[in-house]
Amino acid sequence: KPTSFIDPNRVSPDKKPVNYDKWNAETKQVYDRYFGEESKLTWGIFEANAPRDFYTLKQLEKQVDKEFKFLLHYQHIPNTDLLTVILNNAYREKRIIELTLQTTDAGENASNTIYRILDGEYDELLSQYAKKIADFGHPVLFRLCNEMNGDWCQYSAFHTSKDTQIYRELYHYIYGIFEEQGANKNTLWVWNPNERSFPDFSWNDARLYYPGDEYVDIVGITGYNTGNYYEGEIWRSFDEIYQPLYKEYVQTYDKPFMITEFASNSVGGDKSQWIRDMFESIHKLDKIKVAIWWSGCDWERPGVPARIYYMNESPEILDTFKEMFKAEKVEQKAAPSKTNQK
Numbered sequence: 221k222p223t224s225f226i227d228p229n230r231v232s233p234d235k236k237p238v239n240y241d242k243w244n245a246e247t248k249q250v251y252d253r254y255f256g257e258e259s260k261l262t263w264g265i266f267e268a269n270a271p272r273d274f275y276t277l278k279q280l281e282k283q284v285d286k287e288f289k290f291l292l293h294y295q296h297i298p299n300t301d302l303l304t305v306i307l308n309n310a311y312r313e314k315r316i317i318e319l320t321l322q323t324t325d326a327g328e329n330a331s332n333t334i335y336r337i338l339d340g341e342y343d344e345l346l347s348q349y350a351k352k353i354a355d356f357g358h359p360v361l362f363r364l365c366n367e368m369n370g371d372w373c374q375y376s377a378f379h380t381s382k383d384t385q386i387y388r389e390l391y392h393y394i395y396g397i398f399e400e401q402g403a404n405k406n407t408l409w410v411w412n413p414n415e416r417s418f419p420d421f422s423w424n425d426a427r428l429y430y431p432g433d434e435y436v437d438i439v440g441i442t443g444y445n446t447g448n449y450y451e452g453e454i455w456r457s458f459d460e461i462y463q464p465l466y467k468e469y470v471q472t473y474d475k476p477f478m479i480t481e482f483a484s485n486s487v488g489g490d491k492s493q494w495i496r497d498m499f500e501s502i503h504k505l506d507k508i509k510v511a512i513w514w515s516g517c518d519w520e521r522p523g524v525p526a527r528i529y530y531m532n533e534s535p536e537i538l539d540t541f542k543e544m545f546k547a548e549k550v551e552q553k554a555a556p557s558k559t560n561q562k
Contacts, residue, residue, distance in 0.1 A: 225430060226474040237475070238434050244405045250316065250359040251408060254289075255438060255476040255509045260552060261502065263545075264290025264318065264512035265531070266481060271310040271317065272302070280515070280531060283538050286545045290361070291315050292481060292512050296324045297333060297342060300349050307356045318361040318410065318480060318512060321349075323375050323390075334375050334390050346394060350401035359406055362398075363480060364391060366412040367442060369426045377424055384428040391431040412440025412480050415465050427472065439473045440480035441465060441508070445494060447485030449526040455488040458498040466505045478510035483529035491533070492540045499544040 235257055240248060254262050265288040270277040281287050293306055300321070310317045323333040336342065353360055368387050371378040380386040391411075398404050413426035430436070443461040446453045462479075469477060484494040502511060518527035532538055 223427075224472050225427075225433060226472070237437055239404070239409075239437055242404055243408075244357070246357075247359040247406045247408065251437070254316075255408075255478075259476075259509045261508065262289050262510050264288050264292065264316075264510055266292035266512060266514045266516060268516060271306055271313065271315065274309070274313060283532060284541045284545055286541070289316060290318055290510055290512055292318045292320065292514070294320045294322065296322050297337070298345055299324075300345065303349060303352050304356070307353070307358070307360065311356075311358055316359060316361065318363055319353075320363040320366060320480075321394075322365055322373070332374060332379055334380060334386060338386075338389060338393055343397070346397045347401055350398045350403040353398070353407060354401050354403040354405070357406055359408060361410050361438070361478075362407045363410040363412050363440060364394060366410075366440065366480065367414040368429050369417040369424050370414045371418050377429075378419065382423045384423070387429050388431045391435060395431075395435050408437045409435060410438045410440045410478065410480060411436040412442060415441065415443035415461060430473075433474070436473075436475060438509075439469060439475040439477050441469065441477055442479070442481055444482055444514075444527070444529075445484040445489075446527050448488035449485065449520075455485075457494065458484075458501050462501070462505065466508070470507060477505075477508045479508055479512060481512050481514040483514045483516075485527045485529060486533060486537075487526070487528060492536055495537070495540050496544060499548065503548075 237251070240251070243251070253259065263286065265277070265280075267277045267280060269275070271291050271293060277288070277291075291310055295303065306319075307317060323337065337346070353362070365373065365375045365387070367373055368376050370376060373379075375387055375390060377384045377387060395404075395409070398407060411431060413429060417424045417426055441462070443465060445456050445458070445461065448455055466477075484491050484498070502508065513531055514529050515531040516529055517525050518529070520526040530537075531541055
């Protein structure tokens with residue numbers, strides 16, 4: 221079982237990533253600004269309407285006095301409509317998309333989509349998809365089939381004969397289509413397992429899904445405080461989730477990190493205090509360059525919320541975010557740059 225993907229013999233004096241020379245100038249600038257060695261934490265958000273429509277997001281941003289640079293958006297094979305609209309909408313608002321593409325089953329009795337993709341059934345769709353990203357030309361964070369070590373994902377090895385190589389083959393296959401269509405010049409690839417493997421067996425270790433350094437530009441981290449609505453789930457602090465995970469990832473991957481999606485439930489503890497503690501801790505994890513709050517809800521059934529992650533859940537939660545974003549801004553302005561330190 222692999223323990224680390226850091227090559228101590230790889231010498232990179234300028235610390236540039238493997239694919240740096242492949243990117244266009246704008247993509248290099250985005251990487252350097254937001255994911256470089258000296259980059260500070262930048263915030264993003266998932267808000268279900270954005271970037272199709274910005275009205276709700278802008279109301280939220282006004283309430284917390286914060287503009288979110290990165291926006292999380294999901295698409296599913298084969299339903300990939302509106303890609304160009306989504307990308308252009310975000311660009312007009314000067315936002316960067318974390319575009320997440322997931323495979324889905326076409327029907328209850330259909331074969332697993334991952335096999336049909338590898339058989340070439342979706343080549344035309346995926347080629348068109350990659351071509352639209354290439355034609356867009358501006359930087360895109362592309363997260364393919366995230367949380368693959370979770371059995372809720374069809375592309376998990378749990379559903380493919382306990383063989384993680386099938387996921388790696390899928391990743392390489394779609395990466396190759398992007399390469400053929402010229403999309404990799406403006407695509408930053410984000411590889412993103414879940415913080416814990418379900419089921420937690422050795423064959424499902426997240427590291428076994430790693431596609432290789434040349435296929436990954438940024439390593440994503442996902443860990444939620446799910447609260448205790450469901451039996452077996454417990455309230456966990458930010459540190460309880462992220463301290464051990466961060467330590468493991470620093471020892472394993474020679475890449476910048478981003479929290480691709482995270483949040484705290486309000487069922488089971490003090491969400492406002494959780495947020496305060498999170499702000500105190502997250503800046504100490506300096507390889508995490510971007511953090512995206514998932515402002516939504518997991519429902520047990522229609523009308524019955526189970527995991528309430530909304531940033532605007534209540535006036536108290538809104539005020540907490542506003543206060544902490546303001547304190548963060550003051551602290552960043554007060555901190556001397558490294559170039560000015562003696």
